[in-house]
Structure formats: structure tokens, C-alpha cells
Amino acid sequence: MIKKIMVCACLIPFLAGVCTAEVWKAPDQEQARERAKETVPFIKEYKDDCQISRRICLMDAGISLDDVSTVYFLLDSPIIKEREDHYEPVRFAHKRHAALVDDCSKCHHFRPKDEDALETTRCSACHQDSFNPEYPERIGLKAAYHQQCMECHQQEAKGPVDCTGCHLKHVPDHKELVKLPDNPDPIQVTQACLECHDTQGEDMLKTAHWLWRGPSPYTTGHRKDILHGKGTTALNNF
Amino acid sequence: MQITRRHFFGVMGAAGASVAVRPPTGHAWQSKAPPDPFGCLVDLTRCVGCRKCEEACAEVNGLPEPERVNCQCTIFEKDRRPDHDAYTVVNRYYTGKVDEFDKPVPTYAKVQCMHCQDPACVSACIVGALTKDETGTVRYDVTRCIGCRYCMVACPFEIPAYEYHDPITPKVMKCTFCYDRISKQGGVPGCATICPTEAITFGRRETLLEVAKKRLKENPARYLPHIYGEKEVGGTSWMYLSGVPFEQVNLPALPETPSPKLSETVQHSLFTYLWSPILLFGVLGGLMAWFNKNDNPPDKGGA
Numbered sequence: 285m286i287k288k289i290m291v292c293a294c295l296i297p298f299l300a301g302v303c304t305a306e307v308w309k310a311p312d313q314e315q316a317r318e319r320a321k322e323t324v325p326f327i328k329e330y331k332d333d334c335q336i337s338r339r340i341c342l343m344d345a346g347i348s349l350d351d352v353s354t355v356y357f358l359l360d361s362p363i364i365k366e367r368e369d370h371y372e373p374v375r376f377a378h379k380r381h382a383a384l385v386d387d388c389s390k391c392h393h394f395r396p397k398d399e400d401a402l403e404t405t406r407c408s409a410c411h412q413d414s415f416n417p418e419y420p421e422r423i424g425l426k427a428a429y430h431q432q433c434m435e436c437h438q439q440e441a442k443g444p445v446d447c448t449g450c451h452l453k454h455v456p457d458h459k460e461l462v463k464l465p466d467n468p469d470p471i472q473v474t475q476a477c478l479e480c481h482d483t484q485g486e487d488m489l490k491t492a493h494w495l496w497r498g499p500s501p502y503t504t505g506h507r508k509d510i511l512h513g514k515g516t517t518a519l520n521n522f
Numbered sequence: 523m524q525i526t527r528r529h530f531f532g533v534m535g536a537a538g539a540s541v542a543v544r545p546p547t548g549h550a551w552q553s554k555a556p557p558d559p560f561g562c563l564v565d566l567t568r569c570v571g572c573r574k575c576e577e578a579c580a581e582v583n584g585l586p587e588p589e590r591v592n593c594q595c596t597i598f599e600k601d602r603r604p605d606h607d608a609y610t611v612v613n614r615y616y617t618g619k620v621d622e623f624d625k626p627v628p629t630y631a632k633v634q635c636m637h638c639q640d641p642a643c644v645s646a647c648i649v650g651a652l653t654k655d656e657t658g659t660v661r662y663d664v665t666r667c668i669g670c671r672y673c674m675v676a677c678p679f680e681i682p683a684y685e686y687h688d689p690i691t692p693k694v695m696k697c698t699f700c701y702d703r704i705s706k707q708g709g710v711p712g713c714a715t716i717c718p719t720e721a722i723t724f725g726r727r728e729t730l731l732e733v734a735k736k737r738l739k740e741n742p743a744r745y746l747p748h749i750y751g752e753k754e755v756g757g758t759s760w761m762y763l764s765g766v767p768f769e770q771v772n773l774p775a776l777p778e779t780p781s782p783k784l785s786e787t788v789q790h791s792l793f794t795y796l797w798s799p800i801l802l803f804g805v806l807g808g809l810m811a812w813f814n815k816n817d818n819p820p821d822k823g824g825a
Contacts, residue, residue, distance in 0.1 A: 414714075414720060415725055420732070420733050421736055424720060426718060431568065447572070
């Protein structure tokens with residue numbers, strides 16, 4: 285009997301370990317998920333500036349990439365879901381976009397009239413429910429996202445303009461799909477990925493991860509001109 | 523006999539004169555448009571051609587799923603019209619507009635019932651199966667419909683469709699403006715709810731006109747300075763803004779007078795106090811009597 289209890293006692297931490305291993309979630313993803321659930325009070329009045337003066341304003345305020353407090357957003361607002369919920373949330377790399385666009389006024393196009401308010405606000409502070417009869421010219425949050433993202437992606441000929449380009453797809457369980465040997469080496473893993481995700485593989489070859497040049501939010505301010513490497517002479521610059 | 527005929531002519535003459543003196547219509551034609559209807563403003567410069575409105579419309583109205591819902595590759599190659607399976611369809615038009623790389627830019631245009639302020643279909647319907655509601659909806663009551671399809675002939679936008687495939691219980695099919703939804707507080711039509719870019723703005727017609735004018739004023743380069751549906755056929759509940767000529771996206775140039783104004787004025791002036799049938803049969807009677815008079819003497823002479 286005592287033996288049995290001992291065995292059970294020994295098993296408990298092991299089982300707990302298995303359980304926690306299964307429910308492990310990425311902390312930044314969880315943080316973004318929590319943030320996405322928040323709603324902020326509606327800003328009724330905004331300062332009606334033109335885009336140029338808005339840009340100058342933001343530059344005068346000295347807002348730079350270092351001020352980007354949230355690197356990553358999950359666009360999953362209850363404001364949109366209240367009316368309809370057809371697509372999975374969009375993962376929005378805020379800092380990466382800020383680094384690429386290099387002009388905060390493109391998205392932060394107006395500011396609240398209240399002088400004490402922050403220079404940059406969330407989209408959902410001004411854009412909430414669609415067709416508000418009191419503010420008929422104010423577009424809803426969903427339209428604000430789509431108009432802003434798609435228009436810029438089209439203009440810059442960069443970034444997706446189709447639905448599933450931004451919206452997460454339902455990801456199937458890869459345990460069933462991928463069969464790997466017991467102790468796979470990195471090449472085997474990459475090969476398994478590329479069997480299905482060949483376009484992603486080709487896309488990756490155009491990014492800074494492969495080319496070793498181009499913008500990356502994490503190297504901003506620490507960038508140096510690289511003379512050699514995959515992006516230039518193909519000489520190893522280690 | 524002669525006295526009778528003279529008497530008859532006299533009566534007819536007096537009747538005709540009295541009708542001629544009287545104004546033909548009791549009152550001038552008056553619009554029966556609801557005072558504060560709902561409407562939708564379709565901004566073609568915002569439409570991206572995703573056809574989600576078609577999908578939502580089919581779902582809300584219990585229609586079959588649109589053709590090739592999730593694939594926009596070939597569907598736009600044919601010009602489509604709303605039919606018995608679809609209350610609304612999106613078409614793509616290349617109007618010669620190009621971007622900075624000289625690539626042709628498509629314009630997408632959604633088409634559905636415009637819910638005219640003074641609908642020709644309602645005027646043409648002889649049994650009152652079609653009515654213009656306070657909400658602005660042109661509603662269809664299948665229980666009254668006799669299937670004459672006058673509405674289909676009358677509509678200036680050629681919208682109503684007919685279930686020809688159903689010989690027993692055919693219906694006239696057209697956009698319902700999601701009446702069941704918009705008649706409730708805070709209700710929005712299915713297509714406007716789902717539209718990702720708010721190319722369809724729902725609201726009171728008066729408010730939408732203000733919104734449209736504001737957009738035209740703030741973005742004169744983006745739009746043509748015209749709100750389609752503000753005045754066309756006396757005004758419609760659905761209105762359009764566009765950056766390309768409206769004729770090129772299948773929105774025909776139409777007069778500002780409501781279609782029923784002419785037809786109803788003609789009808790009412792012809793049939794007020796039944797003067798025209800009275801006159802017609804009076805003249806016919808007179809002619810008959812006159813021919814009889816001419817025919818009679820030889821008969822008498824022969825006898």
C-alpha cells in the first residue's frame with residue numbers, strides 16, 4: 285500500500301510536468317491576447333490637422349522608434365466581434381511596421397483634441413462601432429483597419445491584400461501531419477517544414493534573416509553597413 | 523325620334539363641355555416618399571471586390587451560396603445581374619483608370635434594388651404587392667402578388683427578378699433591404715455589416731447625403747462631384763459615390779423626375795370623373811347615331 289502511494293507521489297510531479305508542458309503559452313502572445321480584449325473610452329473630438337502638420341507635430345514631439353511601447357498587437361477587438369466574427373484575429377507587428385514605414389502619422393493621423401492626451405492613441409479609441417448616428421462620418425474599427433492596411437499595402441506594393449494574408453488560418457495539429465525521426469537534426473526539421481511551406485521558404489530568402497540586410501525592429505540604431513555576407517558578396521562575414 | 527336624337531346630342535354636348543371646362547385632375551401629382559427613410563451610401567472608391575456582401579446577403583436572406591465565394595479569379599469575367607438566386611452582385615469594371623505604373627485599376631460596383639423614394643414598381647403593381655415602407659424599404663408581399671411582372675418592366679434599374687423555374691409558387695425576387703433587421707433598433711443590413719472597408723455606409727438618408735457631401739468636399743480628386751441617387755428618378759434610398767463615370771459602372775443616366783410622376787399624371791388626368799370614357803363612348807354613340815341617320819332615309823325611300 286505504502287509502495288503504491290510512493291509510486292503515485294512520484295508520478296504526480298511527472299504528470300504535472302506533462303500538463304504544464306501542454307498548456308504552456310507564449311507570454312507575449314498571451315499579453316497581446318489580454319490587451320486585445322480591452323476597450324478604451326471613445327474619443328469624441330479630435331484635432332483636425334492635415335497630414336503634413338501632423339507629421340511635423342509628431343517629429344517635434346520627438347517620437348521615435350524607441351517610444352514604441354508595444355512591439356506586437358493581436359487585432360481581436362470585441363468591438364468588431366460584437367457585430368460579426370468571421371475571421372481569426374490578425375497579428376500585427378507594430379514595431380516592425382513602424383520601422384518600415386518610418387512615419388507614425390500614416391496611421392496616427394489625428395490626435396485627440398484634449399491637449400493632455402497622448403500624442404498617439406489606439407485605433408480603437410476613435411474608431412469603434414460602425415454607423416454611429418452621432419458620428420456618421422467616423423468609420424468603424426473594422427473599416428479603419430481594412431482601409432488603412434489594404435490601402436498602404438497596395439500603394440507600397442508590399443504586404444498582403446487578401447483575406448488570409450493577414451487573418452490567421454485555422455492551424456491543424458502538426459503532430460499528425462509531420463513525421464520525424466526520434467532525434468532529428470536541424471536540416472531534417474527544415475526539410476519537413478519546406479515540404480508544405482515552400483512559398484514561405486522562398487519568402488524567407490527575401491528577409492533580413494537570410495539576406496543579413498534590410499530593416500529589423502530589433503537592430504534599429506545598432507545597424508552597421510555590412511560589406512560582406514549573403515546580401516552582398518556572399519563572403520562569410522563572421 | 524329626331525327630338526330624341528337632338529336631345530341626346532344636347533345632353534352629350536353639355537356633358538362634354540362641362541368636363542372640358544373642369545380641370546382634368548383634381549390635384550397635381552404628389553410624391554409619396556417617406557419623410558425620414560434609411561439608406562445606404564455605396565462608395566465605389568472603397569470597394570475592394572471581396573464579394574463578402576454577396577455572401578452575407580445570401581446567408582441573411584436564406585438564398586443559395588453565391589458562385590465561387592472564396593475565389594475572385596474568374597467570377598468577374600462575366601457581367602452579372604441580380605437574379606432569383608442573388609439579391610446583390612458585385613461586378614468589376616475596367617474604365618481606363620490606371621495607377622502610377624500604368625496598370626489598369628478596376629472599379630467594383632455592387633448592384634441591388636435602389637429602394638427608390640417614389641418607386642416605379644410600387645406604382646406599376648396593380649394589386650399592391652409592392653409597398654414603400656416608412657423605413658425606406660420597398661417591400662414585397664408574395665401573398666398579394668399575381669405574377670404579372672409589371673414591376674420588372676417598370677423598374678428603371680431592371681432589378682426585380684422572377685422565379686421562372688418554379689411554376690407553382692413563383693416569387694418576384696429583389697433586395698429586401700434586410701427589413702427584418704433594419705426595422706429593429708440598431709439593425710444594419712447584412713451586406714453593410716460584413717463590408718470590411720465600410721464601402722457601404724448605413725444610416726438615415728439625410729445623414730448619408732451630408733456624409734457624401736462632406737466626402738466630396740474633402741476629397742475632390744478622389745470622386746466625381748455627383749451623388750448618384752440623390753436626385754435620380756426623384757431620389758433613391760441607396761446612393762453611390764464614384765471616382766469613375768457612373769455610366770461606365772452600369773449606373774444609367776436617369777431623369778430627375780420620378781418615373782411614376784408621368785405615368786400617374788397621365789392615368790389620373792385620363793380617368794378623373796371618368797371623363798375620357800364618357801367622352802369616348804359619347805363620340806362613338808354620336809357617330810353611330812349619325813351613321814344610322816344617313817342609313818335610314820334610303821331604307822324609308824325604298825319602303
